[in-house]
Amino acid sequence: METIQYSEDARHYISLIHNTINRMAGNSANCKAWLIALITACLTFSHGVLLSNFWILLFPSFLFFFLDCYYLGLERRFIKIETQFLNNLRQNENVSNMLYSFNIRPLGSNIKWTSKAMLSWSTMPFY
Template identity: 35%
Template sequence: MNEDPLQIDSEAASIQTHLGIIQNVIQRMSTNSTNCKAWCVTLVAAVLVIIADKGKPDYAWIALLPTVVFLALDAYYLALEKGFRNSYNQFVSKLRAGSLTEQDLYSVMPVGNMSKLQLEAAKSFSVWGFYISLGVLIGVTKWIALG
């Protein structure tokens, strides 16, 4: 493959298409993150309703399982979103510097250490704030059901 920088106008259809593809991927990751939260609330509520219906408040901790699973999945989607934003920014920087290569075009891969990005995403308030609050609500629900 040719590694020489391409002389491409930033308004070229190929450049705009590539940037559009990455923007769409970023949007999908953001939507997936939002859906994780919605599904988590739905499943936790369903588990708590079933537990309340059966009169077994000791099993309320089962509702923590989907909370933990969706926390990890949410952090994963946010890490992918950040990786694709890094890819987008790197592409734009190369475009401005005039150092784009043929290999850069239509290479849609997240940039960065995914493990590190996922850990950073899990530490963000949008993740831990939501899931810790949900965990506290599960605990309060169990306490109310026992009391």
């Protein structure tokens, strides 16, 4: 009985992580979509005035770029958590301490993962 419940918990935990990964990927795609909509709206309603002040669009572009990289970094971190959990599960190790743990710290690693995402093929060609 114990192993059946344990298996159900493991499936639920993997499902939670996978849903989180999908949400981060959606947020990353939304950053790109909102930036395109914002730039298109600004260029449409400016009637050529904004072309001389094109640098104004750089501020939201940088904001969306950093937000997109943050979401991509989080997505990669959750993929790493999922991969570690599945590897431990395959090796029949005790994963009870990993169940429902979403520890994505330490703080310094936020900067590391975000900076790696800045050099990603999903962000650099777009921005």
